[in-house]
Amino acid sequence: MRTTNNASSRSLEISTTRNLDDSKSRNLDDSKSRNLDDSKSQNMEWTTVIKPKEKLLQVDFKELWRYRDLTSLFVRRNITTQYKQTILGPLWYIIQPTITVLMYMVVFGGIAKIPTDGLPQPLFYLSGVCLWQYFSDCLNKTSSTFVANAGIFGKVYFPRMVVPISTVVSNLLRFGIQLGLFLVVYAIYQIWVIPGQIHTNWYALLLPVLVLMLAGLSLGFGILFSSMTTKYRDLQLMLDYFVRLWMYATPVVWPLSTITNAKLHLAMSLNPLTPIIEAFKYGFLGAGEFSWGGLAYSFAFTVVLLAVGVVLFNRVQRTFMDTV
Amino acid sequence: MATAIEFNNISKLYRLGMVGTGTLAHDMKRWWTMNIRGKEDPYLTIGETNDRSSKGTSDYVWALKDIDFKVEQGDVVGIIGKNGAGKSTLLKILSKVTAPTTGTIRARGRIGSLLEVGTGFHPEMTGRENIYMNGAILGMTKAEITKKLDEIVDFSGCERYIDTPVKRYSSGMMVRLGFSVAAHLDPEILVVDEVLAVGDAEFQKKAIGKMQDVSKGEGRTVLFVSHNMASIKALCRHGVLLENGRVKCAGNMENVIDQYISQSDLSIRKRNWEVNDSKPACITGIEIQVEGKRTDQLIDMNDRIKIVVEYYIKEPLKGSNISFVLYKDAIPLFSTWDVDSSPELLNYREKGYHRTEFYLTNNLKPGIYDMRIDIGIPNRGTIDLKESPLQFEIRNILTEGSRKSFTRTGLFQFSIKWTDTNI
Numbered sequence: 001m002r003t004t005n006n007a008s009s010r011s012l013e014i015s016t017t018r019n020l021d022d023s024k025s026r027n028l029d030d031s032k033s034r035n036l037d038d039s040k041s042q043n044m045e046w047t048t049v050i051k052p053k054e055k056l057l058q059v060d061f062k063e064l065w066r067y068r069d070l071t072s073l074f075v076r077r078n079i080t081t082q083y084k085q086t087i088l089g090p091l092w093y094i095i096q097p098t099i100t101v102l103m104y105m106v107v108f109g110g111i112a113k114i115p116t117d118g119l120p121q122p123l124f125y126l127s128g129v130c131l132w133q134y135f136s137d138c139l140n141k142t143s144s145t146f147v148a149n150a151g152i153f154g155k156v157y158f159p160r161m162v163v164p165i166s167t168v169v170s171n172l173l174r175f176g177i178q179l180g181l182f183l184v185v186y187a188i189y190q191i192w193v194i195p196g197q198i199h200t201n202w203y204a205l206l207l208p209v210l211v212l213m214l215a216g217l218s219l220g221f222g223i224l225f226s227s228m229t230t231k232y233r234d235l236q237l238m239l240d241y242f243v244r245l246w247m248y249a250t251p252v253v254w255p256l257s258t259i260t261n262a263k264l265h266l267a268m269s270l271n272p273l274t275p276i277i278e279a280f281k282y283g284f285l286g287a288g289e290f291s292w293g294g295l296a297y298s299f300a301f302t303v304v305l306l307a308v309g310v311v312l313f314n315r316v317q318r319t320f321m322d323t324v
Numbered sequence: 325m326a327t328a329i330e331f332n333n334i335s336k337l338y339r340l341g342m343v344g345t346g347t348l349a350h351d352m353k354r355w356w357t358m359n360i361r362g363k364e365d366p367y368l369t370i371g372e373t374n375d376r377s378s379k380g381t382s383d384y385v386w387a388l389k390d391i392d393f394k395v396e397q398g399d400v401v402g403i404i405g406k407n408g409a410g411k412s413t414l415l416k417i418l419s420k421v422t423a424p425t426t427g428t429i430r431a432r433g434r435i436g437s438l439l440e441v442g443t444g445f446h447p448e449m450t451g452r453e454n455i456y457m458n459g460a461i462l463g464m465t466k467a468e469i470t471k472k473l474d475e476i477v478d479f480s481g482c483e484r485y486i487d488t489p490v491k492r493y494s495s496g497m498m499v500r501l502g503f504s505v506a507a508h509l510d511p512e513i514l515v516v517d518e519v520l521a522v523g524d525a526e527f528q529k530k531a532i533g534k535m536q537d538v539s540k541g542e543g544r545t546v547l548f549v550s551h552n553m554a555s556i557k558a559l560c561r562h563g564v565l566l567e568n569g570r571v572k573c574a575g576n577m578e579n580v581i582d583q584y585i586s587q588s589d590l591s592i593r594k595r596n597w598e599v600n601d602s603k604p605a606c607i608t609g610i611e612i613q614v615e616g617k618r619t620d621q622l623i624d625m626n627d628r629i630k631i632v633v634e635y636y637i638k639e640p641l642k643g644s645n646i647s648f649v650l651y652k653d654a655i656p657l658f659s660t661w662d663v664d665s666s667p668e669l670l671n672y673r674e675k676g677y678h679r680t681e682f683y684l685t686n687n688l689k690p691g692i693y694d695m696r697i698d699i700g701i702p703n704r705g706t707i708d709l710k711e712s713p714l715q716f717e718i719r720n721i722l723t724e725g726s727r728k729s730f731t732r733t734g735l736f737q738f739s740i741k742w743t744d745t746n747i
Contacts, residue, residue, distance in 0.1 A: 050420060050429040070460035077457060081448045156437055157420035158461055231351075318423040321416070322338060 059314050064159045074166035079173055093177040097133060101125045108253045117255040117287035120189055123198070126182050127284060128252035131277050134175040134211075135218045136243050141167045142222025143239055146230045146320050153321065160317040161310070164223050168215045175211070186284065199286025206283055206295075210276050213302050217272055220305035227309070227316040231323040251277050256289045269294060272301040326432065327394045328513055328545040329418070334391040334427035336413055336569075339384055387413045388424075388569045395562075397432070397512075400539045400546040402560035402577055404553075404584050409566040411549045412517060418547065419515050433512025433545075436462055447491035451482055451501055454490050458505045472508045479534070480504035481527075496705030500527055507534045513545045514538060532558055551711035553581055553654030553694065581654055585692050590717045593619045597710075599636050605644065605699045606708040608677070609634035612716050623718050625690060625737070632681040633697060635708075641673040643701045646680060651694040657735060687736045690720045 083089045104125045108114045116124035142164035146153065149163055190198050229236040247253075250273045259265045268274055275294030282290040339350075388410045395401050403411050417424050419437035445454045455476055459469040469476075477483050480500045482493075490498060506514075516535070532555055539546050539559075550556050556563070556577065563580035565572040565587075573583050594611040614621070615628040623629060633646060649659040662680050663670040694715050700706035 045432070046430040047433055048429075048431040048435055050417065050424065050431075052424050052426055052428075067460070067463070069464075069466040073457055073460045073466075077446055077449060077453075081446060084448045152461070154416075154421060156461055158463065321422040 053318075059310055060159065064161055064165075067159050067162055070158060071162050071166050071169070074162060075170040078166060078170035090177065093174050094181050097126065097129050097178050097181060100129050100133075104129070104253055114254050115258055117257055117281070117285075119198075119281075119285050119287050120194065122185055123182075123189055123285060124255075124281070125253065126185055127281055128250075128277060130175065130178045130182050131210075131214060131280060132247055132250060132252045132273075133178065134171060135214050135273065136247070137174070138168045138171050138215065138218035139222050139225075139243060140240070141171070142219060143225035143229070144236065145223065145226040146316070147226070147233075147236065150321070153317075161223070161313065164219055164226070167222075168219050172211075172215075182284075198284075200284055201282075201286060203279065203283035203290060206279060210280055213276055213298055214273075216302040216306055217276075217298075220302060220309040223309040223313040224305070227312040230316055230320040246271075246273075250274060251281075251288075255281075255287070257287075269297075272298045272305075274298075326397045328397040328399070328433065329395040329429065329431045329547075331391050331393050332428045332430070334388055334414070334417060334424045334429060335386060336388040336410075336417060336422075337384055337425040338387045386569050388417070391427070391566075391569075391571055393564060393571060393574050395545055395547065397545055398539060398543040399562055400535070400548060400560045402556040402563040402580070403547060403549045403566060404551075404556060404563060404580065405566035405572075410569040411566055413569075414566070415515050415517050415547065415549055431513055434463065434510075435513045435515060436506065436509040436511030437515040437517075445490050445498060445502065448489055450489055451486040451493070452477075455501065455505055458502060459509070462506060462509050463511070464509060468510070476504045476508050479507065479530070494704055496527070499705070503527075503531055507531070507538070511544070513547070515547045517549045528555070535559055552696070553584075553651065553712075554656055557581060557654045585653070585694070585715070590692070590715055591620070592714060593716070595713050596634075600708070601638070603708055604639055605635060605637045605641055605673075607633060607635045607697060607699060607710050610697060610710060610713045612714055623716060625688070625718055625720050626686070627718075628686065629684040629688075629716070629718075630681055631684060631695075632679065634677065634679045635699060636677050637673055637675045640675050641701075643670060643704075644673055644699060644707070645670060645702060646697065646699050648682075649696040650684070651696065652688075652691050652735065654694075655735070687738045688718050689732075689735065689737045690718050692717045 083092060086092065088095065101122055105121045109116065109121045109125075145160070145164050145167075149160075153160060186198070190196070190200075225235060225239055229239075249268065249271055251268070256265070256268060256274060256278050259268055275291065275298045278288040279290050279295055281288035391410075391414060403414065405411050413422075415437070416422050418429060418431075419435060421437075446457065449457065452473075455473065456466065456469055459476075460466070477486055480497075480503075482497050482501050485493060485497065490501070493501070514535075535546060535548070536559060538544050546559075548556065548559055560577045562575060563577040564574045565580045565584050567587070572587070573580055593613070594609070596609040597607060599608060600606045609632070611632040611634075613630040613632060614623050615630065617623070617627065631648065633648075635646065646662040647659055648661075650657045660682065662682075665682075692715055694712050696709070696711050697713060698706045698709040700709075
């Protein structure tokens, strides 16, 4: 075994002949030694290649799929650890929207007297709160993906996208429970309080699509924000505030039908959340503005947003450790 | 044998200082020159070499520059170098935590990294749940982990606590569990950074054994970074010495270690550290004093060498000791504990700043010595560890002819009394 100990030839090969070969060719002609290597390696492929920059659109979905177990473990972790060491536990899922709805009934229904499309206030607010809460929770959580997970991201590699995806998925549980609460309240009204006056229709079956779009939108905005906030935290500070304002630009506490000004109506319809929430209300409660066009717009918006978000996220994840 | 990993001119540029308003200006300039004018990144040319101690003029520093070497399949390669030489950056690039600025790495097989074990442990989840979490983070599937669960639990020696949340674990147990998961990964290439620094002696031995099995028995490639020359020497056949982000030398591990030891700064006799508030105790200063000599004078064999250790105790500690190990050529010569002379410290160590000192024995032969000092609790693990904080050289200045010739073999020089009688 021959070993070299000088800086000019840094090869660790054991075989003497190859070692000689390499150090010679490396000193004389660098490109030649590369060629040599390439021909040698043909019989066994390189499985990992680490380069400074990947192509912009090169997103490794296969890899993401390979890590699906990690995604499901993250989901479980998010769910099980959220209410550890609390007395009420998952009951908080129900307490929070209940209090919010009561508050809205006092402030918006009682004091401001904003109409609710002729629907009972609890039902109207609850439907908006459920959907909005899911969206804003996901957005707030996913938007800090890089900053909040810098510790673990800095030590080991796995597709970073696993984290925001698992957040969006684990929040579905909470949404499901709140939707359950909504259905209970709905049943109470439909059966006892105002029997038969709520005109639920087939559009309610769109629910899975609506939820998927909400998830896509929050994920898209979230990863976009998290990618943009690794270096400059300004946006992070803005986001919290921005999300709170956003709620008032979304038909959560007011129905779209109250806006009679055509320009304002159009502006509100440009909010990709508007058609989703209106469609939900229309399907379950029979009130609101349903339009396929609006939904198609939201869907297209979601797709474009996700594409941009994924590309940017993918770009940032490679070097964010240096700037976070 | 085939090449497992090939580093081709890997470089990594870091920007020093804070991210603030000035960064935006730099980013704009970079974006302008690269995207609008279609030229190269203007900041790539101005980076300076990575020398921690000298003050540079540029904000940009090459943490790694033109790293170019190959690793054989089944080899265990040790990467050594001073703090800030670029070892961890290199491993981070290899484990895809961050991307290189220039250059490519090509590798055959899955790369599994073991950078500070226990990452991704969630304090509220049980040991078992965390094994799954940790394994999945390292790239295993649920089925793979289930298949190896018993083995992992067994290796870690934490069977009793496996259904207890890990927040109740001691730090040593956490490391054991983390290492066990990673050691049972099946990547063709394993990247290991400083894991053996924690955990007790028994577990360190077990871990080294496991890593040897991994490379010898299973033919996997291991890249290993450590300051602990003894474990590096025990594990690695080949080594790479990094200095200021460049490869200083590469090849046979022993030669590389020699090179490393000879390059260490022997003129430094004192080092200090800030108090680390997250630890219950920490070492704040280590000093080598030579009786009757200034710090810039050489140390002779006959000098009395005093080691002074200053440390800080945040909360009164029970059962702790301070241990000192002296190394020569990566071989541990002996270890001594402060509780040997003051057993009462084992029961109770008061909070506040402490200073403890002792004289080294007078039978050290000429050569370069290294040390390891830690505060820890026997059988539970170390609290604070200083691996190779200072090196010193003992010389034989007063050679008195053949009577004191020091070319004798052996590690120590004793004055042993011989009695000779004419019979």
